[in-house]
Amino acid sequence: xxxKTAYADTLLSEIGWNNKIVMExxxxxxxxxxxSISSNDNTVDIHYRTGTWSSYSYIIYDKPISxxxxxxxxxxxxxxxxxxxxxxxxxxx
Numbered sequence: 001x002x003x004k005t006a007y008a009d010t011l012l013s014e015i016g017w018n019n020k021i022v023m024e025x026x027x028x029x030x031x032x033x034x035x036s037i038s039s040n041d042n043t044v045d046i047h048y049r050t051g052t053w054s055s056y057s058y059i060i061y062d063k064p065i066s067x068x069x070x071x072x073x074x075x076x077x078x079x080x081x082x083x084x085x086x087x088x089x090x091x092x093x
Contacts, residue, residue: 035049059088
């Protein structure tokens with residue numbers, strides 16, 4: 001979404017925000033090495049860079065994952081931080 005447009009101003013006002021708040025949040029996320037935040041129907045993915053060649057994501061589900069998915073994650077050595085938060089890592093070679 002492009003800031004400083006009538007459309008953006010309308011959406012931001014719906015949540016009580018403005019362009020200044022978005023720019024301040026953007027700056028704080030950059031300082032924390034946050035690369036992106038995305039969402040779909042049932043998850044939010046917060047992606048961070050940890051160095052030149054690696055990154056990690058917190059994948060937050062809207063509700064706890066099922067026991068069958070937990071078993072798959074356990075077998076794949078995927079780290080669950082909580083019953084609805086998965087830690088994913090990525091390493092470039």
